[in-house]
Amino acid sequence: MTGQQRRPAVNRLVPAEVEHLPMRPLWLCRRCGQPWPCGAAKIALLAEYREVPVSLFLYLAGCLHDAIDDLHRLNPSVTGSAADMFDRFLGWPARHAPAYRVSTTTASIDEEATS
Numbered sequence: 001m002t003g004q005q006r007r008p009a010v011n012r013l014v015p016a017e018v019e020h021l022p023m024r025p026l027w028l029c030r031r032c033g034q035p036w037p038c039g040a041a042k043i044a045l046l047a048e049y050r051e052v053p054v055s056l057f058l059y060l061a062g063c064l065h066d067a068i069d070d071l072h073r074l075n076p077s078v079t080g081s082a083a084d085m086f087d088r089f090l091g092w093p094a095r096h097a098p099a100y101r102v103s104t105t106t107a108s109i110d111e112e113a114t115s
Contacts, residue, residue, distance in 0.1 A: 020044060022063070025070035035088065037063075046096055056093055064089035 018031045020041035029038040037045060037060075049056035068085060071078070080088075 022067075024066070025074055027067045027071060037089070037092075042092060046093070053093070057090065060089045060093065 020029050020031045020036075020038055022028070022036040022041075023030045027036050028034065029036045029041060032038050032040065045056060045060075049059070064085060067089065071080070
């Protein structure tokens with residue numbers, strides 16, 4: 001080759017890889033069309049926020065707020081129940097986040113040590 005680098009042919013008919021992100025105002029996954037966050041989005045979010053789970057909850061709480069507004073604006077009668085929307089956005093990470101509760105045995109040991 002003389003100074004020019006050869007690039008592999010790119011099929012321009014195949015769309016670029018799309019991430020599992022929300023398509024607003026429908027709140028469906030741009031990639032798979034499932035209600036967002038879809039399964040793949042949940043896995044990606046857990047991995048992305050594994051060191052800062054509180055930030056994941058804050059992000060999803062903002063998404064929940066926006067989704068309620070968007071879906072209600074589109075069709076007020078089909079927005080869904082508040083419990084369903086809460087579980088869709090905030091219920092699932094609570095089931096996967098580590099527990100931050102202090103057990104009663106740990107608390108009693110700490111109390112005995114300080115007395």
